[in-house]
Amino acid sequence: MTDTAELRRALADSIGSHGWRAALEATPRELFLGDAVYRADKTRGDLWTPVRRAEVGEDEWLALAYADETWVTQVGGVLAEEATGVVTGSPSSSSTYPSLVVLMLEATQIAEGDTVLEIGTGTGYSTSLMCHRLGQEAVTSIEYDQEVAARAGKAVTEAGYTPTLVVGDGLHGYAENAEYDRLIATCSVRVIPPAWMWQVRDGGTITTPMWGWMGGVAFAHLTMADDGTASGRFLENDLYFMTARSHLAPPRPPVVTGIGEARESRIDPAVLDEEAAVFVAQLAVPAAQRAWGEDMTILLDVGTGSRADVRPNPDGGWTVHQHGPVKLWDEVEEAILMWLGAGRPHQSGFGLTVTRERQYVWLGEPDGPSWDLPA
Numbered sequence: 001m002t003d004t005a006e007l008r009r010a011l012a013d014s015i016g017s018h019g020w021r022a023a024l025e026a027t028p029r030e031l032f033l034g035d036a037v038y039r040a041d042k043t044r045g046d047l048w049t050p051v052r053r054a055e056v057g058e059d060e061w062l063a064l065a066y067a068d069e070t071w072v073t074q075v076g077g078v079l080a081e082e083a084t085g086v087v088t089g090s091p092s093s094s095s096t097y098p099s100l101v102v103l104m105l106e107a108t109q110i111a112e113g114d115t116v117l118e119i120g121t122g123t124g125y126s127t128s129l130m131c132h133r134l135g136q137e138a139v140t141s142i143e144y145d146q147e148v149a150a151r152a153g154k155a156v157t158e159a160g161y162t163p164t165l166v167v168g169d170g171l172h173g174y175a176e177n178a179e180y181d182r183l184i185a186t187c188s189v190r191v192i193p194p195a196w197m198w199q200v201r202d203g204g205t206i207t208t209p210m211w212g213w214m215g216g217v218a219f220a221h222l223t224m225a226d227d228g229t230a231s232g233r234f235l236e237n238d239l240y241f242m243t244a245r246s247h248l249a250p251p252r253p254p255v256v257t258g259i260g261e262a263r264e265s266r267i268d269p270a271v272l273d274e275e276a277a278v279f280v281a282q283l284a285v286p287a288a289q290r291a292w293g294e295d296m297t298i299l300l301d302v303g304t305g306s307r308a309d310v311r312p313n314p315d316g317g318w319t320v321h322q323h324g325p326v327k328l329w330d331e332v333e334e335a336i337l338m339w340l341g342a343g344r345p346h347q348s349g350f351g352l353t354v355t356r357e358r359q360y361v362w363l364g365e366p367d368g369p370s371w372d373l374p375a
Helices: 004-015 021-026 029-033 058-065 098-108 125-134 146-158 194-199 269-273 275-284 328-341
Strands: 036-040 047-052 071-075 091-095 116-119 139-143 164-167 180-185 200-211 217-224 230-233 261-264 288-293 296-301 306-312 318-323 350-354 359-363 370-372
Touching (some): 004 021, 004 058, 029 146, 071 146, 098 200, 098 217, 116 125, 125 139, 194 200, 217 275, 217 350, 296 328, 306 328, 318 328
Parallel strands (some): 116 139, 139 164, 180 200
Antiparallel strands (some): 036 071, 071 091
């Protein structure tokens, strides 16, 4: 029989965290995978095949559980245990890479004595790691999906912990146990929910991945001030989790290109292959989504009906067509040219300030160029 204690030690060795080593060695990850996970199809990203513990055997299952990999546990609302065959859709819950979980916990700067609100219980693995280190009474975790929450609650209990587990919208936080020293989100958000600000103490921190409708990401670590505002620089890690469901983009309409005013583009649309550039572009047009055509970059704003498409010219350069009340490519160009002029900084060259009136991202310093996040 496989020695699970040795597997946990090996996982802790591979991650190399001193602060979280004891929790990693004590927490059996197999509990949090349940009896099945999904494996992605090698040719189609929207097809998922359930892998069942009973079918693969205990040794293979444990090897899977202690690999530093993300295992999808729910697709389109269907838990892997409940799937009767191949499922089509997008992941809606998963057990994230253990190394990524620890990186997130370390970035939050959690320490003994802290109380923590976790947004997104997921499988409950990170919840249990925190319970081991901080004590179960210090941990509150909230999960939106009832089935995911029930599954996590069972696993956390089997691991020996009884923290406060809440079923509800994590974007509203959980006021009953406030104020918290640390708020950690294991889902990505588009803006910082106001309730989080009210529930973290002065000097406390909010740590969350951020994601926008063009796919740009940044990792925020904010400190609460005594005037009710929060501010901080984005961290160096390009870390993100599944997006909070109410922050997802609306469905895109059919793509129509080549309409509207035409002009020469001042930038090569290929610059948007860089993650930092996508982050900057969506600051300029936060309501826009990105699509692709043959040799073409396309931006769509569902709310206003605005659109832009950029394609190469046969003799060099690029032509942009823009239609609608918002000149999407004009805004993107200005932001990208400013970013290029600043030396193409990573997202960590930017920061975020949140007040009661607005949330804005700034370049360099808080009084530098800035862009408002959507209200």
